[in-house]
Amino acid sequence: MxxxxxxxxxxxxxxxxxxxxxxxxxxxxxxxxxxxxxxxxxxxxxxxxxxxxxxxxxxxxxxxxxxxxxxxxxxxxxxxxxxxxxxxxxxxxxxxxxxxxxxxxxxxxxxxxxxxxxxxxxxxxxxxxxxxxxxxxxxxxxxxxxxxxxxxxxxxxxxxxxAQIAAGTALASCGIAYAMRYIRAATEGGVELGFRPAVAQKIVSYTVQGAAQLLLQSGSNPETEIDKVTTPGGITIKGLNEMEHCGFSSAVIKGLKASK
Ligand SMILES: NC(=O)c1ccc[n+]([C@@H]2O[C@H](COP(=O)([O-])OP(=O)(O)OC[C@H]3O[C@@H](n4cnc5c(N)ncnc54)[C@H](OP(=O)(O)O)[C@@H]3O)[C@@H](O)[C@H]2O)c1
The missing domain is CATH 3.40.50.720 (NAD(P)-binding Rossmann-like Domain)
Structure with a gap:
């Protein structure tokens, strides 16, 4: 060809x-x-x-x-x-x-x-x-x-x-910027927790890559994977709920709808 x-x-x-x-x-x-x-x-x-x-x-x-x-x-x-x-x-x-x-x-x-x-x-x-x-x-x-x-x-x-191209563009082409913003935010959090910026970025990048691979390779869905790491009364659910109180999921959905 x-x-x-x-x-x-x-x-x-x-x-x-x-x-x-x-x-x-x-x-x-x-x-x-x-x-x-x-x-x-x-x-x-x-x-x-x-x-x-x-x-x-x-x-x-x-x-x-x-x-x-x-x-x-x-x-x-x-x-x-x-x-x-x-x-x-x-x-x-x-x-x-x-x-x-x-x-x-x-x-x-x-x-x-x-x-x-x-x-x-x-x-x-x-x-x-x-x-x-x-x-x-x-x-x-x-x-x-x-x-x-x-x-x-x-x-x-x-x-x-x-007809689906605009929605796809928002989710994947703009979406890569949204994923980067999560990585940047988590990296900044990692620095506050005591890691050097480059180390924090590496940790977050591998964590995000691992999360994506878990879903792609197992065909699982995010909530099933979240259930595996949220011990009742534990630290993960405390962190997740704090993020949701600050509007995490809602902010992502609103951002995606604004970029279509
Ligand atoms: N970047 C992305 O993430 C992305 C994602 C999806 C779609 N796109 C689309 O991809 C297209 C290209 O974007 P880009 O970021 O690659 O732009 P770019 O880096 O500016 O590249 C455009 C290229 O077109 C060449 N060019 C300009 N006029 C030409 C002509 N008359 N004949 C032949 N070549 C010509 C330029 O040559 P010179 O280098 O010599 O100036 C340059 O190499 C855009 O339409 C964009 O919407 C980009």
Missing amino acids: KIAILGSGNMGGAIAKGLSQGSIVKASDIICTAKSAATLQKIQEEVPGINTSQCNREAVKDADVIIVAVKPWFVAAVLDEIRESIDYSRQMIISVAAGVNFAQLKEYLQFDNPVLFRVIPNTAIAVRCSMTFVASCNATAEQESAVVALFEELGCAMLVDE
Whole structure:
């Protein structure tokens, strides 16, 4: 499978790097574009064997999958640039641009039924641990499976309707910031309890990773796991109840609803 990635910044670069480390795509099957030669040089240093070009039209020619990873306000110009070079009968177009919907993508391409995907990863894609949402338009089940498999190489990928993308973005893309804020708060608490900041951060990071792994690997739910650590009258339930008196769960839910 040959991939063209248009825009090789944080997101495009992470996708290129992650895919080249997986088993579906070789670095030599990926071509990345950017505005500047400096960005392309950086990606070549990070991903040996990858192809680069400053010409989007040239880059999409041989691709099976075209990934558009420029800032949302550049999507129209980039699609306008490549639209006459696309073979709609065989090429799939994936946009990772937040907030650019299928109707807009079709309008920019000036084509009614292209095979389109909207893919929303989060920043953990840089370490191949993204929670990624995939929505499709005009795609076959086989094409959907191929795109999900591609992004499964970079973490967990989930097929959703376009209507669920905003909620998914709040929960996973904004959500990573909320998880970080918990980690920061717990780290500050850890310092007050007597650990050095770096040590406290390490302890909290492993604790959060362990909690997530317990749920993912056992299929358990948080309350079951909480019951295992809350001795009646013990210190854990005292801590939890104090957090709830301060509005912990309510604050998280309100924050998520505000970010949709
Ligand atoms: N970062 C995230 O967490 C995240 C999450 C989900 C979705 N997204 C989406 O990902 C997209 C990219 O975001 P980002 O954070 O990766 O931005 P970024 O770091 O600024 O990267 C954008 C890249 O696009 C290149 N570019 C600009 N104009 C171009 C053109 N005409 N042709 C080819 N390349 C061009 C830039 O080249 P130069 O480097 O040479 O300027 C740069 O490499 C956005 O649409 C964003 O909504 C990001």
